[in-house]
Every structure is written in C-alpha cells, then in structure tokens.
Amino acid sequence: xxKQNGSSTVFTQPxxxxxxxxxxxxxxxxxVIIAASVYPRRADEPSALAHxxxxxxxxxxxxxxxxxxxxxxxxxxxxxxxxVTLADFKGRAVLVNFWATWCAPCLKxxxxxxxxxxxFKSRNFEVVAIASDxxxxxxxxxxxxxxxxxxxQLYADPQLAMVMAYGGAxxxxxxxxxxxxxxxxxRMVGEADWGSPEAIALVGSVTP
Numbered sequence: 610x611x612k613q614n615g616s617s618t619v620f621t622q623p624x625x626x627x628x629x630x631x632x633x634x635x636x637x638x639x640x641v642i643i644a645a646s647v648y649p650r651r652a653d654e655p656s657a658l659a660h661x662x663x664x665x666x667x668x669x670x671x672x673x674x675x676x677x678x679x680x681x682x683x684x685x686x687x688x689x690x691x692x693v694t695l696a697d698f699k700g701r702a703v704l705v706n707f708w709a710t711w712c713a714p715c716l717k718x719x720x721x722x723x724x725x726x727x728x729f730k731s732r733n734f735e736v737v738a739i740a741s742d743x744x745x746x747x748x749x750x751x752x753x754x755x756x757x758x759x760x761x762q763l764y765a766d767p768q769l770a771m772v773m774a775y776g777g778a779x780x781x782x783x784x785x786x787x788x789x790x791x792x793x794x795x796r797m798v799g800e801a802d803w804g805s806p807e808a809i810a811l812v813g814s815v816t817p
Contacts, residue, residue: 664814667807671797678792681705682774686739686766687746693764695791701733702816703787704803707772707780709742710752714800715782719756724804725812726760733789733817736803739764741772741781788815 665672681695695703706722708715719738726736738761740749746765753763772778775785775796784803785796794815801808 661814664807664811668802668805669797669807669811671799671801672786672795672811673797674795675793678788678794681787681791681793682771684771684774686764686771688762688764690746695737695787698735698737698787699791700789700817701735702789702812703734704736704812705785705787706736706738707741707766707775707778707783708738709740709778709781710744710748711742712781716752716756718782718800718803719753719758719761721802721804721808723756723758723760725808728804728809729812729816730760734812736761737764738762739766739771741766741769741778743767743769786812786815789817 683694683696685692685694687693695705704722704725706718708719710716722736722738726734740746740763742749742765745767746763749765750763753761766772769778772781772783775783780798782800783796783798784801786794788794803812
C-alpha cells in the first residue's frame, strides 16, 4: 500500500513532468539532426540561409528577402507592342522595376537602373523596367529620352495588370529581384540607388 502511495506521489510531482518535457525536447532535437543527415536538402532547394543579411546595408537596407521564394506571375506586359512574360527571361537573373511618368521618385531612380544594366551587360542579367502608366509606351519613351536612358529597353503595362499583381500603383517605385530560375529573391519598395556598390553586390550574388 505504501509503495502504491509513493508511486502516485512521484507522478504528481512537478519535477517528474519537467523531466518528461525535457526528455521529449531532447528526443525531438535528435530526430531533426538524424533526419537532416538521412534526407539532406537538395542542391536546388532554396534555403533561408542562402540569403546573406550582410548584403542588406546602405542603399539595400530596405530590401526584403522572400521566404519562401515566390514564382513570378504569368501575366503579360508588352515590348514593342508584343506580349511578353517573365517566363521569357528564364536563364537570366532579372530585376523587375515598376515605374510611371507621374512618379517623381521613379524618374529619379531610372538613371541608376540604367547604370546597373550597363554594369552587368556582359552577364546573364536584365533590368526589366516596366512603365505602369495608362498613357501608354509612347509617353513613357519620351521620359526615357529626356533622362538620356541608354541601356534600358522599354517595357509597358498600360492596363496596369502586371503591377496590380504586386500590390498596385500605390507601391511605386517597386523593384523585384528574380534568380535565373524565375524565383523571387526579394523586393524593394521605394526609391534606391541601383548603381551603388551595395546594389551591385546584391544583384551580383544571384547573377550567373
């Protein structure tokens, strides 16, 4: 009888349950370690650890990595009057920039995007600067000419279908970086100097 009472007392002690919880935690950690060694992460599988926080400094301090990486929307925009999608750029890292002629920060940012394109012209990279402007590509081209943009091609989204997939025109300027497999690395809301050393380092880290 005394032994049964003693046994009941042990099971009602807080120290006993604390021991059980700690033991379960240790077993859980061991399981994760063993599972990781038996089923290692594929080389093509994105990992949060692959993105260096050290790159998010200076002009890129407000850049936000995408976790998990998102696929680009299959929405068309135009180039020279013909429809294109971001899938057409697979094999190249891409910085998609949404701008408009009425957006002063966008216009201020465009020359730095032009400089970034020039910096990476010999690599598999392209700045896809999309004019999200209902006034059409002709008006957008006039602004590119005034700013003496030489390296950027004109892409247009006069129906605003593409920019709506990213949150609408109220977020302009917006820049979204994709790797060569079409996965979103992250995005920057607001103006930045894309010709800066910080921007060049970030883009270079994902450009083949």
